[in-house]
Amino acid sequence: MEISELSLDERLISVLKERGVRRLFPPQAEAVRAGIFEGRHVLLCTATASGKSLLAEVASVKTALEGGMALYAVPLKALAYEKLVHFSHYGNLVKVGVSTGDFDSDDRRLYEYDVVVVTYEKLDSLLRHRPGWLSSVKTVVIDEIHYLGDPKRGAVLESIIAKIKHLGLRAQFIGLSATVGNATEVADWLGARLVVSSWRPVPLREGVYYGGRIYFSDGSHRAVSASGDAEVALAVDVVAEGGQALVFTNSRSSTARLAKAIARAIAAYPTKLINVAETEALAEEILRVSSSKIIGRELAEVVARGVAFHNAGLELEVRRLVEDGFRRGVIKVVVSTTTLAAGVNLPARRVVIADYERFDPVVGREEIPVLEYKQMAGRAGRPGLDAVGEAVIVARSKNEVGYLMERYIKGQVENIKSHILLEPNLRTHVLGAVGGGYAGSIDELVEFFSNTLGYFQSKIAVKSAVLRSKIAAAVEKLAEWGFLERDGDYVYATELGRQVARLYLDPETAARYIDFIKSLKEGNTAAYLYIVLTAPDFPRVRRGRVDKRVVEEVLKALDVEEDEEFEDVVKTVAMLMAWIEEADEDVIFEKFEVAPGDLRVYIDLFDWLGNAAAKLAGIIGEEEHRRRLEVVTARVIYGVREELLELVTTLRGVGRVRARTLYNFGYRTVRDIARASIREIASLPGFGEKLAKSIIEQARQLVETS
Numbered sequence: 001m002e003i004s005e006l007s008l009d010e011r012l013i014s015v016l017k018e019r020g021v022r023r024l025f026p027p028q029a030e031a032v033r034a035g036i037f038e039g040r041h042v043l044l045c046t047a048t049a050s051g052k053s054l055l056a057e058v059a060s061v062k063t064a065l066e067g068g069m070a071l072y073a074v075p076l077k078a079l080a081y082e083k084l085v086h087f088s089h090y091g092n093l094v095k096v097g098v099s100t101g102d103f104d105s106d107d108r109r110l111y112e113y114d115v116v117v118v119t120y121e122k123l124d125s126l127l128r129h130r131p132g133w134l135s136s137v138k139t140v141v142i143d144e145i146h147y148l149g150d151p152k153r154g155a156v157l158e159s160i161i162a163k164i165k166h167l168g169l170r171a172q173f174i175g176l177s178a179t180v181g182n183a184t185e186v187a188d189w190l191g192a193r194l195v196v197s198s199w200r201p202v203p204l205r206e207g208v209y210y211g212g213r214i215y216f217s218d219g220s221h222r223a224v225s226a227s228g229d230a231e232v233a234l235a236v237d238v239v240a241e242g243g244q245a246l247v248f249t250n251s252r253s254s255t256a257r258l259a260k261a262i263a264r265a266i267a268a269y270p271t272k273l274i275n276v277a278e279t280e281a282l283a284e285e286i287l288r289v290s291s292s293k294i295i296g297r298e299l300a301e302v303v304a305r306g307v308a309f310h311n312a313g314l315e316l317e318v319r320r321l322v323e324d325g326f327r328r329g330v331i332k333v334v335v336s337t338t339t340l341a342a343g344v345n346l347p348a349r350r351v352v353i354a355d356y357e358r359f360d361p362v363v364g365r366e367e368i369p370v371l372e373y374k375q376m377a378g379r380a381g382r383p384g385l386d387a388v389g390e391a392v393i394v395a396r397s398k399n400e401v402g403y404l405m406e407r408y409i410k411g412q413v414e415n416i417k418s419h420i421l422l423e424p425n426l427r428t429h430v431l432g433a434v435g436g437g438y439a440g441s442i443d444e445l446v447e448f449f450s451n452t453l454g455y456f457q458s459k460i461a462v463k464s465a466v467l468r469s470k471i472a473a474a475v476e477k478l479a480e481w482g483f484l485e486r487d488g489d490y491v492y493a494t495e496l497g498r499q500v501a502r503l504y505l506d507p508e509t510a511a512r513y514i515d516f517i518k519s520l521k522e523g524n525t526a527a528y529l530y531i532v533l534t535a536p537d538f539p540r541v542r543r544g545r546v547d548k549r550v551v552e553e554v555l556k557a558l559d560v561e562e563d564e565e566f567e568d569v570v571k572t573v574a575m576l577m578a579w580i581e582e583a584d585e586d587v588i589f590e591k592f593e594v595a596p597g598d599l600r601v602y603i604d605l606f607d608w609l610g611n612a613a614a615k616l617a618g619i620i621g622e623e624e625h626r627r628r629l630e631v632v633t634a635r636v637i638y639g640v641r642e643e644l645l646e647l648v649t650t651l652r653g654v655g656r657v658r659a660r661t662l663y664n665f666g667y668r669t670v671r672d673i674a675r676a677s678i679r680e681i682a683s684l685p686g687f688g689e690k691l692a693k694s695i696i697e698q699a700r701q702l703v704e705t706s
């Protein structure tokens with residue numbers, strides 16, 4: 001199907017042509033026939049890089065050009081910003097905004113945008129606030145909708161869909177999914193037309209590697225000429241042929257270890273495989289940007305030889321440099337953890353799956369699901385560069401070859417299973433439904449939840465009765481915590497309950513926060529950190545010994561049992577204490593094994609949960625605790641002592657390091673800076689004339705308007 005045949009606005013067609021899109025890919029043409037441009041609900045279950053996102057973008061822009069609003073939901077904040085970049089191709093045609101944080105807001109200003117990119121949680125939160133502009137929404141795209149099977153986030157997606165159905169919005173759903181076992185069931189539940197296809201822009205060959213050979217599923221095999229460990233040989237072999245490799249492994253430490261081994265092999269290869277001038281320039285750039293010099297040096301060393309590792313410990317800016325370097329062909333091999341398979345769009349000629357098992361702290365060793373294997377394998381083959389993509393799993397013994405072939409290459413992708421009717425998900429979403437005004441009685445709650453996939457999948461004969469009793473139990477627990485009140489069959493949210501729903505808190509976490517705040521004898525920084533960190537959302541620091549001083553401080557303020565959980569939380573408190581006492585990122589990495597990328601996760605979560613705890617303190621009348629929780633939260637966000645808050649929160653271009661320099665040189669307030677000369681500030685370490693000028697201008701403006 002030619003682009004020009006589509007009944008789309010001319011301006012949209014010319015943008016597509018400019019982007020090099022002339023004909024639709026076969027699955028895209030099928031989606032058009034299914035009515036994706038006529039406002040129909042469509043579930044697209046097609047291969048990686050088959051053009052799902054492009055189609056959903058076009059449908060969103062089309063809606064906008066027709067005067068409606070489109071919401072585009074993605075699973076991660078970082079992806080939301082990436083999406084924004086994609087939408088920038090449509091230039092002046094539409095106004096596109098991103099909304100990912102601050103759950104306690106109905107974001108009225110979003111009305112100004114034609115397309116709003118949101119995270120799942122933000123979208124659910126917006127639906128709880130029910131801003132007036134919701135009625136203008138005509139298209140809702142849910143990217144990576146297979147997250148429906150995720151134990152926690154799946155329930156968020158179900159709840160979003162149940163709310164949209166309940167509101168009776170005349171909005172079209174577009175679900176974009178990786179291949180899943182029960183796509184038909186999911187499409188039936190959504191009431192959507194299903195487009196399933198395994199078509200790929202670059203054909204894929206899948207195989208298992210053992211003893212120097214790749215055994216492909218079509219019965220053919222090929223010898224791998226390079227030597228060394230399996231992953232090293234597979235990577236070097238493809239680079240020597242002018243291709244690139246993406247190696248997936250199961251732990252952060254093995255990403256670095258394997259990257260080093262591959263870098264050594266590339267350097268020792270008889271012919272030159274990389275452009276040293278380019279790799280060294282990129283290595284320098286990485287070293288400059290990296291806030292941990294330890295990690296920066298380790299990465300730069302391999303990048304200089306055309307190899308990189310990529311994992312959640314790297315900060316976003318560094319990850320982007322690696323991804324960009326790989327796309328440009330400067331980096332030949334990236335070794336990544338499996339957790340990044342879904343988020344990173346980095347195609348390579350050969351994808352190597354080094355481990356099909358991983359370690360889970362709860363269940364121990366486990367095999368990765370087929371879905372995850374398929375997502376990694378799907379990255380093989382760069383459109384325009386490779387004639388064929390290859391996905392290779394590494395077998396550790398001869399016996400494994402057949403097993404891996406059956407289990408993964410020929411295996412069925414798992415079904416998506418709902419988790420919304422399980423505690424604590426049900427409690428969270430019952431409160432969300434009542435607090436957001438979607439249900440006011442047990443009957444209405446039953447009706448609301450009968451729109452979920454969980455209900456759709458439960459056994460027909462008993463389902464209503466079972467659902468009712470589960471809901472009643474959830475309501476009872478929420479009433480015990482003071483978030484709901486029951487009057488016969490009617491259910492009301494208390495003021496506190498409404499706030500908990502609006503703050504997007506798990507009710508159990510909120511109840512715990514409230515208990516802690518009420519029982520606080522006298523607040524101190526360690527105790528406030530402890531309270532906020534008890535939320536199960538935070539990863540735990542497990543490294544090192546428990547800091548006695550921190551324990552004393554916490555126990556001075558709170559009555560808590562010193563069990564294993566306590567120890568883990570206290571270690572995490574000690575890590576954040578170091579951060580807000582202005583310890584260097586490298587010190588935090590060495591002492592707690594928390595890398596800059598991990599630190600960012602803590603900071604983002606604290607921004608939400610610390611502020612939420614402060615608001616709860618305010619609602620229950622604990623003003624002093626509210627104020628101090630706010631201060632602690634701001635300190636975590638900026639990584640500073642309290643005395644620097646004025647500078648870091650008001651001046652653009654001033655982070656924790658520069659603020660400390662200014663302070664130590666006697667510029668302690670915005671007023672001090674407003675009085676300074678450009679020359680004085682420019683001469684401080686880490687400042688230049690341009691920055692000094694900007695800071696002084698900002699400071700003067702602030703003083704004038706205060």
Ligand SMILES: Nc1ncnc2c1ncn2[C@@H]1O[C@H](COP(=O)(O)OP(=O)(O)OP(=O)(O)O)[C@@H](O)[C@H]1O
Binds near residue numbers: 024
């Ligand atoms: N019809 C087309 N003609 C040419 N290029 C296209 C076409 N459709 C999409 N593309 C390009 O192909 C690439 C992959 O498309 P897209 O990201 O939409 O795929 P996807 O199925 O969403 O992939 P993923 O599963 O990784 O999210 C993009 O660079 C996109 O611009």
